[in-house]
Amino acid sequence: MLLGVSETLRQYLIGAIPDTVVEIGTVADLQVTSADTTLVLVLYAVEQAHDVRTAPARLGAETQVPAALRLHYLVTATTRDAGVAQATLSRVLEVFHDHPVFTEHEIDAAISSRIGRLTIQLGSPTLEDLSNLWTALGTPMQLSLSYEVNARPT
Secondary structure: OHHHHHHHHHHHHHHHOOOOEEEEEOHHHHHOOOOOOEEEEEEEEEEEOOOOOOOOOOOOHHHOOOOOEEEEEEEEEEOOOHHHHHHHHHHHHHHHHHOOEEEOOOOOOOOOOOEEEEEEEEOOOOHHHHHHHHHHHOOOOOOEEEEEEEEEEO
16 A cells, blocks of 8 residues: 555656656665766655544455545655756755645555545754754765655555
8 A cells, every 4th residue: 555655656756747757765765866867756754643533443354445545655866956956946845745645546446446546745853853864874964855645544
């Protein structure tokens, strides 16, 4: 299910920001820079969304309703040019601001039967939170956007 959410975001960004490479990455990918610009989506935390009621678990896995999840992403533009990184992240801000809700028709086919809605919201971590996150990731801090994505079952 996690990959399906990431793929939904990736495909949306590819369509919304033409001529931009968008990858689902890992922390190690945040350290790679080149002359080309790549947007890297890094899922760094997963939580159960306790504020959303879901149906109780059933015995059979095939009938079990997935839990509502809260996913935390960093979106980073890996490039050597700081101006290009800022411009690229500005576009990400715009397109997710204009389209913060994904319904079942926009969700990756691999998860659309289980996830009926994704909402994406810009995070507002403090400088201390960001410093702690980047320290925990073991890489120098970079300009990134922090997003919380809420995945709700159908």
